[in-house]
Amino acid sequence: MHLTRFRLNTARREGRELLGSPHRMHAAVAMSFPQLPARDGSGPRVLWRIDRNSTAEVVLFIVSPSRPDLTHLVEQAGWPAASDTPGWQTYDYGSFLDRLSAGSTWTFRLTANPVHSIRRTDDEPRKRTAHLTARYQTAWLLDRQESSGFAVAEKPPAARMLEHGDELQLVVRDKRDLRFAKAAERRTVSLTSITYDGRLTVTDPVALRRTLTQGLGKAKAYGCGLMTLAPVG
Structure with a gap:
């Protein structure tokens, strides 16, 4: 790799x-x-x-x-x-990748396309829709962390703010609503990308290696899904 x-x-x-x-x-x-x-x-x-x-x-x-x-x-x-x-x-x-070990801690960056499937009525087909708020964008990532081989680190109690939702060493930023043409297919593609910056602990090195080399989430062809790690500090 x-x-x-x-x-x-x-x-x-x-x-x-x-x-x-x-x-x-x-x-x-x-x-x-x-x-x-x-x-x-x-x-x-x-x-x-x-x-x-x-x-x-x-x-x-x-x-x-x-x-x-x-x-x-x-x-x-x-x-x-x-x-x-x-x-x-x-x-x-x-x-x-071979040196990743359980329990090690890293800073990470991930640009992803956090989406979910919804439908307004029971007989309507499901439609893929982007999560629009930081709360649900964070939940999207947390729902995938166990299967992806990592756990987002928590802040020390003294570093937390009073409001709920400030427990994690995680920043959700740089929301971009992208719209571009695919000329060969004569259609327009719309997607939302989000960048996550934070700190994680490796829980399953094999699963995390898979995440780092196969990507996380949808729209991988369009710049989403790549997570990279860097040493803490």
């Missing part, structure tokens, strides 16, 4: 166009591999996420079974003449 980091040049029109369309970004990521892995859910897949750290620092992260070649992205949306380096960094992710 590999983890790749690529900073986008937001001053370039091509970079802004990629950021404005998850469909185009998905295609650009797919072009980084001669052959994509199967998407039948049986193994690791290509996952990607955009981190908007500031207006000038927008980073694409990719987790993939094989090493990508992002030459086309550097030429379209990077700094192709800036240095002799390839313009992206790829790291050995497999050795990191």
Whole structure:
């Protein structure tokens, strides 16, 4: 497994166009591999996420079974003449995953598409709908933590605010309502993405490795589902 980091040049029109369309970004990521892995859910897949750290620092992260070649992205949306380096960094992710152990604590970031299925009447087909409030977006993540191999850490009592719902080391932020065209299918896709920042404890290393390499939730092709870990502190 590999983890790749690529900073986008937001001053370039091509970079802004990629950021404005998850469909185009998905295609650009797919072009980084001669052959994509199967998407039948049986193994690791290509996952990607955009981190908007500031207006000038927008980073694409990719987790993939094989090493990508992002030459086309550097030429379209990077700094192709800036240095002799390839313009992206790829790291050995497999050795990191192998070292995950039960009880270890990490900070995490996840961009996801928290949805549920609803229907207004008994005879109406169910419709997939996004959770719109932080309360239900948090509940969506907590409902999946046990099967995904982690537990969101709680704050020490002295660090909690008085209101209910402040017990967790978790921030829900950067809600984005995305709407973009899929020209080949002549339809418009709408989805909501949410970014979670927090701290977790590993409860099941095997399940967490699966989460980190297969993604969490829906809309994985459009930049959702990728969770990454970093050392605490």
